[in-house]
Amino acid sequence: MDFPPLAVSLGDPAGVGPELIAAAWARREAEELLPFFVAGGAEILRAAAQTRGLYLPVTEIFHPAEALDLFDHALPVLAGADGDYAAGLPDRAGAELALASLSEATELVRAGEASALITAPIAKARLAEVGFDHPGQTEFVAAACSYAPGDAVMMLAGPQLRTVPLTVHVALKDVPGLITPALIERKARIVAMALYRDFGIAKPRIAVAALNPHAGEGGRMGREDIDVLAPVIAALAAEGIAITGPHPADGLFTAHARQSFDVALCMYHDQALIPLKALDFDSGVNVTLGLPVVRTSPDHGTAFGIAGQNTADPGATIAAIRMAGLCALRRAGLYED
Secondary structure, eight states: OOOOOEEEEOOOTTSSHHHHHHHHHHTTTTTTOOOEEEESOHHHHHHHHHHTTOOOOEEEESSGGGHHHHTTTSEEEESSOOOOOOTTOOOHHHHHHHHHHHHHHHHHHHTTSSSOEEEOOOOHHHHHTTTOOSSSHHHHHHHHTTOOGGGSEEEEEOSSOEEEESSOSSOGGGHHHHOOHHHHHHHHHHHHHHHHHHHOOSSOEEEEEOSSGGGGTTTTTOSHIIIIIHHHHHHHHHTTOEEEEEEOHHHHTSHHHHTTOSEEEESSHHHHHHHHHHHHGGGOEEEEESSSSOEEEESSOOOGGGTTTTOSOOHHHHHHHHHHHHHHHHHTTOOOO
C-alpha cells in the first residue's frame, strides 16, 4: 500500500520513551502496527532495548519512504542526531536531542512524507532550558502548523473513555473565569468534527461535565452551569449536534453513564484526566484534534524513576501508534469501519 509511514519522535532519551518504542516495534506483528520510523537516536534505541532484553535490529535511513521495506525486519531510524543512553539521568544534551527529534518528525508529517506523528514523552522543564517556549507538545505541533493554540484540542482516549479538558495547565482558581460560551462552542465543534473524520463516528455524542458540584444545584453552589454552560449547550443541540449537559461530574464516569456518550467535555485538567487514568492508564492516548496533521502521544510522562528498569508498560505507546495509524488511514479514505 502506497501510504507513508508513521513518524515517532524519540522523547527525552533519559526517560522511558526509547525503551517503549523498542518494545512497540518488537510487538509490531501481534499488535498489527503500521510501519513507523523514529526521528534520530539509533544508538540510544539499541541501548534502551538491551535493558529490556529485546532483540532490536536498527537500520538507519535517510528518507521516510525507506521505512516501508525495512519495517518487518528492523526498526528504521533517521540518520543524524544521537547521543549516549543514560536512563533516569536527564541532561541538556538529552533535551536538545528530544527537541531535534520532535522538530524533524513534525516537519516530515507536515510535508506529507509521514502520515502521522507520535510523540514520546518529554520533560518540559528541561526543554525550556534549550529554547522550547510552548506549554507542551500539543502547542508546539499547533504552532508548526501555523494554528493558534486554542485551535488544537487535547483529547485523552482509552478503550473505556474519551475526555477533553476545556482548560489544561492553569490554576484551579482561574478556571471559572476561563470557561466562556465561545470556548465551549469552539471546542465542541472541533471535537464533533474530529470524532467524525478521524474516529469514524457518524454522529458523535458529547456529554458536558458541570463545573460545580451537582451542576450548581439550582444556583446554590454557583451559577456558571446555569448562566454559561446550559445556554450554549442548548444552542449547539438546536443545530443538531448531539450534545447534552451540564452533567454532575461525580456520576458522569460510571460504567452505566459512559454508555450514553462518545466523549466527555470537561471543565479542567483533573476532571478529565483522573477518570481516564483510573480506567485506562496503561492504554491511554493523548490525541490532538483540530489540526491538519494526525498527532498522538502516550498519556504518561518520562517516568525517569523507572527508566531502564524493564518495568514500564508499553501499552500506551502501542495504543498511540495504533490510533495514529487508524486516524491517518481514515483521513486518507483507506479505512472502513
